[in-house]
Amino acid sequence: MDLIMMEDVRKTYRVRGRGKGPGGFFGRPVREVRALSGVSLSIPAGALVGFIGPNGAGKSTTVKILSGILIPDGGRVQVAGRVPWRERTRHVAGIGVVFGQRTQLWWDVPVIDSMELLRDIYRIGESEFRSTLAHLTQALNIADLLNTPLRQLSLGQRMRCELAGSLIHRPRILLLDEPTVGLDAVSRQRVREFIRALNERQGVTVLLTTHDMADIEALCSRVIVIGHGELLMDGPLSKLRSQYAPEKRMTVEFAAAPPPPVAGAGSWQAQGSRVTLTFDPATHPAPVMVERVCAASPVRDLTIENLPIEEIVARMYREEAL
């Protein structure tokens, strides 16, 4: 059986509406927000899986259920053979969790104190604690931060400390909910490299939620896409591409004013002497399109590329919103 398993998981939040009903707070109307309507997924040990979807899709809800923080209304969940919310203590000993939007460490105390509190909570032996901390401190480059209260750290510094805190008990599973949100390019890169090494060298299984497609492209061979609480796709990035954006994009710099669109071009946008066109390589192979374009008018320069994954995902989200 896979390490992480969800089967037909459903979750509806019940929220009390605003204003005073006839019976005070309890008389207010209850509004239901369906966050997950039957999600199934399965992740084997050692995988690094990207988890994406538009705002409100149900990603954080899924991560919270897998962490044992939230109990679903229906369906089955097993993580490392346990039902997260039933065996919470043993469950949390085996997982690490980072919510990029929220801290898991203590706000007002130096980071090292948080680490020591975690050592006590997880009952980590002193020598194991020291060696793990030394490793994480070095890998995440946080030696200079350990004596600073968390609230005085920048977001990027804090995130590296959060990662250290989530791994101090050496979990085999790491659940990350937007660990790179708000980080600058350099910090993002560092966090990415750290996650990659953790997965490759130590075999830690990672579920990575992010809105940054560069994270996904850099790290994940498999992506799970969720929208409106339902699974939209599960597979390699290339599948997302073939399903939602099979076309390629050609940018052509003509020597003079551009000619009218050539046959096979899906779109044809001219700006000065430059044209950006799209085509479907399945029906119109790139060499054929290049030949047609060059035959239409003298060409100075030309590039062909796949649509950026950012754009594909935006398109997919838009389609879902319809």
Ligand SMILES: Nc1ncnc2c1ncn2[C@@H]1O[C@H](COP(=O)(O)OP(=O)(O)OP(=O)(O)O)[C@@H](O)[C@H]1O
């Ligand atoms: N505590 C809550 N009470 C009521 N509704 C909630 C609560 N948490 C989430 N929801 C609703 O459940 C749905 C799924 O939310 P969730 O936070 O799981 O989405 P998400 O995919 O993580 O989105 P984002 O990309 O914005 O983080 C949304 O409609 C949200 O408004």
Ligand SMILES: [Mg+2]
């Ligand atoms: Mg979220």
